[in-house]
Amino acid sequence: MSEGKKLSGAGLRGQSAGETALSTVGVSGSGLTYRGYDVKDLGENATFEEVAYLILYGELPTQAQLDAYKAKLKDLRGLPQALKEVLERIPADTHPMDVMRTGCSMLGNLEAEHSFADQSEITDRLLAAFPSIICYWYRFSHDGVRIDTETDDDQIGAHFLHLLHGKAPSELHAKVMDVSLILYAEHEFNASTFTARVCASTLSDMHSCVTGAIGSLRGPLHGGANEAAMELIQDMKDEADARDILMGKLERKDKIMGFGHAIYRDSDPRNAIIKEWSEKLAAANGDDRLYRVSVACEALMWEQKKLFCNADFFHASAYHYMDIPTKLFTPIFVCSRVTGWAAHVMEQRSNNRIIRPSADYVGVAPRKVVPIANR
Ligand SMILES: CC(=O)SCCNC(=O)CCNC(=O)[C@H](O)C(C)(C)COP(=O)(O)OP(=O)(O)OC[C@H]1O[C@@H](n2cnc3c(N)ncnc32)[C@H](O)[C@@H]1OP(=O)(O)O
Ligand SMILES: O=C([O-])CC(=O)C(=O)O
Secondary structure, three states: OOOOOOOOOHHHOOOOOOOOOOEEEOOOOOOEEEOOEEHHHHHHHOOHHHHHHHHHHOOOOOHHHHHHHHHHHHHOOOOOHHHHHHHHOOOOOOOHHHHHHHHHHHHHHHOOOOOHHHHHHHHHHHHHHHHHHHHHHHHHHHHOOOOOOOOOOOOHHHHHHHHHHOOOOOHHHHHHHHHHHHHHOOOOOOHHHHHHHHHHHOOOOHHHHHHHHHHHHOOOOOOOHHHHHHHHHOOOOOHHHHHHHHHHHHHOOOOOOOEOOOOOOOOOHHHHHHHHHHHHHHHHHOOOHHHHHHHHHHHHHHHHHOOOEOOOHHHHHHHHHOOOOHHHHHHHHHHHHHHHHHHHHHHHHHOOOOOOOOOOOOOOOOOOOOOHHHO
């Protein structure tokens, strides 16, 4: 910790900034629940579409409701021509989170939210269109192909992998993507969600709230950490090399991305789940180096700093094993978290007061303007 830095109360830590019925984070030390369901239970017994429905509509769907919801989302996967043209103009070396931000904003120009009565329709559209937006841009800018974004895949995770790789994914990969989307869906008043709520509190539109949230998620202290974690582990040769590299970083007081959390104190419940899937992917892949060095990092960070892996750390190896380019890691987070963001926007709107905190002034005392010739 940098010396003299004021931590207590900084970053609004520990202060309640409102009420939510959507999730609890670390209430009993390490838990995560979405509308009362433990995320582990959801990861084992539900699909992402059921979880999205739960978060957005309040209850887990019946089979008939789920079938209708999935059919609706499938119908919303196509992109308007004007949006495709914008995506085609974005250079290949752009960060994909900037593409997501522009894609969301452009959709707001083409399919604006004219009334809050449209908020659920707009949300379902964003949920269905985000994988299409990122993959359309990626395949056009990197492979020169104009893909058809309307696949027949049953689920959003499989649809994403299908668009990215041009073929339907294996059952294992489809399953891991589905679990990953469940884990990232919602997380109380994190920075990007709070951004969305602040924007919503001005009675702004859904696209603006989500566009702002994408900007907040992009940073390496938040969603961007899964990409930074991959950059950290990618060249580690083995466990000993992992320890050496990390010890050097700790000595230089570098921040280790994918570790620590603003709320959890001992563990992030999402880590054990994605770690287990990363191990399965490593075995299926026949090369477990990334998994092994990740485990070595986890052990060393706990031993040296009592810091634990957050949701992002083992996502790095898991996504890599599924041949997902590193720079697309955080956009996948967007494809999932849009559910949480939108649900928070709706919750904010349902009981709104503009969010406008105060600040402690620490600047110079009142003074008079000196004429410019005398300064
Ligand atoms: C999905 C998500 O968004 S999960 C979070 C993803 N982000 C990351 O993985 C980035 C790395 N982690 C971090 O930067 C932090 O742990 C955060 C941003 C997640 C939480 O920040 P805070 O609430 O300020 O952390 P906390 O109060 O527990 O720790 C403060 C001190 O612990 C140490 N610390 C915390 N995390 C780390 C880390 N990953 N590596 C090294 N030291 C750390 C630092 O000394 C920090 O002091 P500083 O303010 O001088 O940097
Ligand atoms: O809650 C946080 O501060 C960050 C986080 O883990 C998330 O948004 O998933």
